[in-house]
Amino acid sequence: MDSKLEFNGFHTRSVHAGARPDAVTGSRAQPIHQTTSYVFEDPESAAAYFNLQEYGNTYSRIMNPTVGALEERIANLEGAVGGVAFASGLAAQSAALFTLLQPGDHVIASKSLYGGTITQLKHLLRKLSVDLDFADATNLDEWKGLIRDNTKLFFGETIGNPSGVILDIEILSAIAHAADIPLMIDNTFATPYLCRPMEWGADIVVHSVTKFLGGHGTSIGGVVLESGEFDWSNGRFPVVSEPSPAYHDLEFHETFGTFGYLMKLRAETLRDLGACMSPFNAFLIGLGVETLPLRMSKHIENAREVAQFLSSSSQVDKVHYVDYSSSEQKELAQKYLSGSGGAVFCFDLKGGRDEGSKFINSLQLFSHLANVGDAKSLVIHPASTTHRQLSDEELNDAGIGPGTIRLSVGIEDSQDLIADLRNGLNEV
Amino acid sequence: MKEKVLDEWQDPVLIRSALSEKRVAVVGMSSKELRASYFVGFYLKRNGYDVVPVNPRESEILGMTCYPSLQDIPDPIDVVDVFREPAAVPQIAEESVAIGAKFLWLQFGVISHEGVSIATEGGVKSIVDRCIKIEHARYLGRMHWLGFNTEQIRATRDR
Numbered sequence: 001m002d003s004k005l006e007f008n009g010f011h012t013r014s015v016h017a018g019a020r021p022d023a024v025t026g027s028r029a030q031p032i033h034q035t036t037s038y039v040f041e042d043p044e045s046a047a048a049y050f051n052l053q054e055y056g057n058t059y060s061r062i063m064n065p066t067v068g069a070l071e072e073r074i075a076n077l078e079g080a081v082g083g084v085a086f087a088s089g090l091a092a093q094s095a096a097l098f099t100l101l102q103p104g105d106h107v108i109a110s111k112s113l114y115g116g117t118i119t120q121l122k123h124l125l126r127k128l129s130v131d132l133d134f135a136d137a138t139n140l141d142e143w144k145g146l147i148r149d150n151t152k153l154f155f156g157e158t159i160g161n162p163s164g165v166i167l168d169i170e171i172l173s174a175i176a177h178a179a180d181i182p183l184m185i186d187n188t189f190a191t192p193y194l195c196r197p198m199e200w201g202a203d204i205v206v207h208s209v210t211k212f213l214g215g216h217g218t219s220i221g222g223v224v225l226e227s228g229e230f231d232w233s234n235g236r237f238p239v240v241s242e243p244s245p246a247y248h249d250l251e252f253h254e255t256f257g258t259f260g261y262l263m264k265l266r267a268e269t270l271r272d273l274g275a276c277m278s279p280f281n282a283f284l285i286g287l288g289v290e291t292l293p294l295r296m297s298k299h300i301e302n303a304r305e306v307a308q309f310l311s312s313s314s315q316v317d318k319v320h321y322v323d324y325s326s327s328e329q330k331e332l333a334q335k336y337l338s339g340s341g342g343a344v345f346c347f348d349l350k351g352g353r354d355e356g357s358k359f360i361n362s363l364q365l366f367s368h369l370a371n372v373g374d375a376k377s378l379v380i381h382p383a384s385t386t387h388r389q390l391s392d393e394e395l396n397d398a399g400i401g402p403g404t405i406r407l408s409v410g411i412e413d414s415q416d417l418i419a420d421l422r423n424g425l426n427e428v
Numbered sequence: 429m430k431e432k433v434l435d436e437w438q439d440p441v442l443i444r445s446a447l448s449e450k451r452v453a454v455v456g457m458s459s460k461e462l463r464a465s466y467f468v469g470f471y472l473k474r475n476g477y478d479v480v481p482v483n484p485r486e487s488e489i490l491g492m493t494c495y496p497s498l499q500d501i502p503d504p505i506d507v508v509d510v511f512r513e514p515a516a517v518p519q520i521a522e523e524s525v526a527i528g529a530k531f532l533w534l535q536f537g538v539i540s541h542e543g544v545s546i547a548t549e550g551g552v553k554s555i556v557d558r559c560i561k562i563e564h565a566r567y568l569g570r571m572h573w574l575g576f577n578t579e580q581i582r583a584t585r586d587r
Contacts, residue, residue: 006581007581012581013581016581016582016583017577017581018572020572020580020582020583020586021582021583021584021585021586022585023585023586026585048470048474051461052467053467053470053471053474054471054474054570055565055569055570055571055573055574056570056573057573063573063574063575065573067575068572068573068574068575069572070575071574071575072572072575072576072577072578075575075576075577076577076579080577081576081577082574082575082576082577083575083577084575085575243462248462249462250462251462254464255462255463255464255467256464257464257535257536257537257559257562258536258562259562259576262575262576266574266575
């Protein structure tokens with residue numbers, strides 16, 4: 001407190017941000033506050049907490065100190081003013097949407113999104129009477145042309161899942177802001193280690209923290225972060241700026257300024273949707289974030305070597321990794337991702353569904369499962385699993401063919417990963 | 429989008445030094461419980477500051493005497509915290525200088541280059557487009573309990 005020293009390194013912040021030694025006990029590791037509720041000092045304090053006049057704990061559906069430590073850590077790494085954690089990445093997205101949308105609104109989203117997100121947007125938004133258009137992540141003029149008076153959000157992924165398409169966040173945010181619309185980015189695949197979308201103009205960032213942030217495949221979770229830069233009082237967002245009937249007519253943006261959207265997200269949306277993160281999951285994910293930069297460095301190094309091996313194989317049609325992509329995509333990788341394409345990518349086997357299935361069956365070090373971003377290497381066949389609910393046209397739009405295989409490259413030794421893949425390809 | 433402010437108006441060292449003061453006049457404090465100014469006055473009082481509301485339309489807020497202007501306050505003021513439209517700031521800055529305040533703290537969106545110049549010339553330091561409640565919560569309070577980014581990296585035990 002008295003010192004003027006500032007510690008700004010990314011590794012340092014990954015280890016320390018959000019987690020102070022416990023003031024009462026001195027515990028150095030993050031304590032797991034496995035409690036539903038908190039004893040109030042006195043009735044006045046209780047009232048101040050519920051009125052949001054003082055930062056205080058009331059009930060773990062809405063806030064928890066262990067979850068708070070994780071929220072602050074990720075917010076710090078992304079350069080956000082704060083974050084709110086949820087039970088899953090999709091719960092986080094639902095809440096981000098619920099907080100700023102109302103019936104009659106319109107959303108423009110990238111075609112290159114995770115299949116579960118496409119399904120969520122298409123069906124959940126329709127039930128809420130919110131219109132939706134999908135636009136090409138590589139043709140930003142298309143987004144501009146789709147803007148309507150009631151458009152309330154642009155939404156894309158830094159690195160599309162599983163297509164690997166990299167979004168030009170800076171240009172897209174400029175198009176959004178020129179129309180007083182916020183840009184929401186799912187940064188799950190890049191993680192703040194590779195890219196911090198808010199530095200390029202994104203207003204809201206969401207994560208499935210289940211993936212690289214947690215990093216060990218132990219816990220499902222999500223987080224919504226906000227830059228604090230978007231002017232919610234620009235006349236387009238009465239749902240955020242006007243007196244809220246769901247919180248005794250509080251005007252969230254006028255009262256809390258840069259914290260307004262997040263306060264509403266927590267005090268109303270999390271309270272009402274109820275998809276809170278458990279303290280134990282927050283503990284495990286927070287432990288994972290401590291080693292995020294170390295793991296990501298190995299993940300992306302291995303991914304590049306594995307992609308190189310696959311591109312040289314006669315059984316592989318195409319490798320959808322940035323090194324083998326268009327010059328435009330390579331430039332975007334340089335601009336946003338230090339030249340990397342992340343550690344999750346697809347390749348197309350020669351042949352189709354049967355060959356894909358045979359290949360996956362032959363692997364011994366890659367685990368066949370529906371997750372990514374684990375320290376362990378993972379493999380899946382999207383057309384029959386994660387993207388199964390999509391039509392052929394939607395599959396094509398998402399860059400997925402019948403023989404497409406998605407890899408999540410782990411932090412094992414690359415020569416072992418390549419040996420396993422070589423053996424699998426020989427079995428096809 | 430929003431009007432830009434200078435980094436020197438949001439210097440963490442300056443902010444911490446303002447927070448270490450004791451007597452805070454809240455100019456434009458409302459008696460309505462849902463207004464931001466009431467939230468901030470309530471919070472500062474709760475956290476041990478001597479809060480002095482300034483509002484010509486009120487006589488008492490939160491049990492504290494409310495004064496029509498800064499110059500009507502009988503005792504010295506350390507920090508003048510402003511919840512008014514930017515056009516009102518130059519006059520408030522002049523009064524801050526006149527009463528010997530140490531800091532002029534302009535809340536979110538209260539941005540006045542002229543007001544800051546007047547304060548600076550009169551020896552009053554300015555903090556602009558920041559919320560005193562949030563900054564207190566960042567450095568001394570519990571903002572981190574609710575997942576906000578305090579930007580504080582600390583591996584020592586709080587004393």
